[in-house]
Amino acid sequence: MNTRPSLEDVSALLLIATYRSFRRAADELGLSPSTLSHRMRALEKTMGVRLLHRTTRSVSPTQAGQRLIDRMQPVLEEFDMALESVNDERGRPSGALRINASEIAARVLLTSVVPDFLTRYPEMTLDIVTEGRLIDIVEAGFDAGIRLAEAVPQDMIAVPFGGETRFIAVASPHYIDRHDAPETPDALHHHACIRQRMPSGKRYRWEFERYGQQTTVDVPGVLTLDHQGLMAEAAASDLGIAYLFEHVVRGRLARGELVTVLDDWCPLIPGLCLYYSGRRHVPSGLQAFIDMLKEQ
Template sequence: MNAKPDLDDISALSLIATYRSFRRAADELGLSPSTLSHRMRTLETTMGVRLLHRTTRSVSPTQAGQRLITRMKPVLEEFDMALESVNDERGRPSGALRINASEIAARILMADVIPAFLAQYPEMTLDIVTEGRLVDIVKAGFDAGVRLAEAVPQDMIAVPFGGDTRFVTVASPRYIARQGTPDTPDALYQHACIRQRLPSGKRYRWEFEHQGQETNVDVPGVLTLDHPGLMAKAAANDLGIAYLSEHVVRHRIAQGELVTVLDEWCPLIPGLCLYYSGRRHVPSGLQAFIDMLKEQHPL
């Protein structure tokens, strides 16, 4: 091997291995999948070894490719940190910031933090990815994540914001007038409930607590949905009782479309946190976002 491979190509190889997809990696790099594929074949020719297994439906690193990615990971991280240190010297954050968040969290951030951040730091770009499943933000290439405090991995640094929250059981006034008000979680077995399908495919068991007594209920119902907004709409349309984050239904409650039931069984829980790895240098863009978050949502 006479020519040395380009560091950008090694970084692209790592991204392909992370996503197991040429398309997703190409989208992030601002390239076409065909261009990225050509660059990887050139890299393999330069290295003199096959680095990727390709099929019509998937892509994954070969043993040699994975070994190269593993050995080069610290180098790539040091390279990024070196560039970031230069960026810090400029005194003004620039570059891209990737954040993985739940849809609810993203909507909250969109109300104030994100517009203020982009207005104050026009040289920054934000890439917000929303999904229901919890991902490994480091492995997936994100700078930070935003989830409920209880879902934040213990090895992460968490920045709480927005205060405590809770999940509430709600129904339309018409449904309550027709079917009555449940007074305990067990009473839900006598009601139509709008069940939730988790990203894993499992149905979510509703969680309640009252005076130290905890209970989980696998509620009955003929309708199961996988999106909180659709569940709130179904409840407002008199289809049954739903169990949702207060953030999702607050406006419908204020407008009288929904009312809460079993309030005493729905205590406050720790709210949202932005979290990131403490093993990495904190980029100036991420630090600026954290500062803006604290400014917009002081505890």
Template sequence: MNYKPTFAELTAFSAIMTHRSFRKAADELGLSPSTLSHMMRALEANIGVRLLNRTTRSVAATEAGERLVSRLAPLLRDFDLALEEVNEFRSRPSGRLRINTSEIAARVLLDAAVPTFFGRYPDMSVDLVTDNRLVDIVAEGFDAGIRLREAVPLDMIAVDFGGDTRFVAVASPAYLAKHSSPQTPDELKAHACIRFRLPSGKLFRWEFERHGHELAVDVAGALTLDHVDLMAQAAAKGLGIAYVSDRTARPFLESGALVTVLDDWCPAIPGLCLYYAGHRHVPQGLRAFIEVLTEMEPRHGR
């Protein structure tokens, strides 16, 4: 093969394989999907090999494409590492920090950490991806992830910040005026509960603990949502009992639109942490972001 693909073409192909989507890859690269598609067709024509199988809804690699991306991945990582090592000689970090997180955690970061980080390191940019699903941060090209401590993969290095958190069961005064307040988690089975559907499609089990006794309840209810803010709003409308973080519930609790139930079954749990792969070089920008996070004063409830 006489044609040598450009670095831009190889990077674009790798992004498509990472996201399995032209649209998402185009967003990452700052291109239009049509421009990216044209680039890939030109690449395939120039090398004389089909790399991608396209349908109207999906994109997948051919056998040749899979072989190419498996070879490219370590090369592109080494390239990024080489640039980062050069960046170490700068007096302050620069570049982009990509973090996968939940929407709730992103709000915590935007409260203080991100503004402080930008004020201290003006040459850095931060890309927060809040798709609310657990991903392989290494495979999908993230520098770090942020989740509750219990959700962090065991092979990752975790940095706690912000203190503990709680999940609380909440309902409106109007709802409780019509229904007796549950005294134990088992009594939730007789209530209208607002259920939460995880990105995987599974329904979230409500987990409680008191005096070392743990209990998980598969609640019933006519309403199922996939957004925690909507759950709190629905509970405030009197549609049932919701189970959300106390950070989500706090504005409704302070206004009196919601009250807590089963308080003694809702202890504090380890809160948010940033995590990253220990076997990789830690970029200067990520080290700086961790420093900002660990300076944050613990805040009850996220």
């Protein structure tokens, strides 16, 4: 009787340890949490050692479980690379491509490269996960991430796309009619501002620059939100001035729901980048996605 654990079960253990959650790992694997838990108990019985600490609220690897994960993670990566190298020989990408992105970046992708990519490569599946915080894409099992160039980790290979962008201050025409437009960033202290809460819990300080002069303003305001789409909606509802990624408000600006203020204090900055680890084999699906980004 063969009692050697399967790579599939070890991969599932790694996923549980990464997410610290049976439910999230089960969703990723297309299983029920109870089925996955049963498989892990069977794995522990086969190994003859406890691999996971379980409580009603969390799950984490035991010392033995972490030791197994540390030793097996490179093996699993090599296994995936071996399968991918065979896939490369087929001449047509297939399989899954997992990308971690901010919500704004995901919206840009959905209106640009994604439709053409899925049409051109019908054997590919694309899994885009959006979250505000910056994560370790390798540790979390993603093929690539997408963020503004300034947020890309230095040890990653970055592929710029979409050109330069900027953050802009906007308000509704009705608000400006009642309060007049601020002429300098310091004048924001006399306005109602819609502040932004970052994933870390800190409030974002608005950053401006003109003719090489930089200034940062901790703006006042009675409304704080953690979603740029909601901030744009609040500004269009005459609740104050918001400072947002230009792509988020492009439609509202075109329809006249919002107008820009302090325009000459909002310079262009390097835009979005897709980034990935240079220490790993680039899957054919990811390479095809990169090529399409460069095309567009």
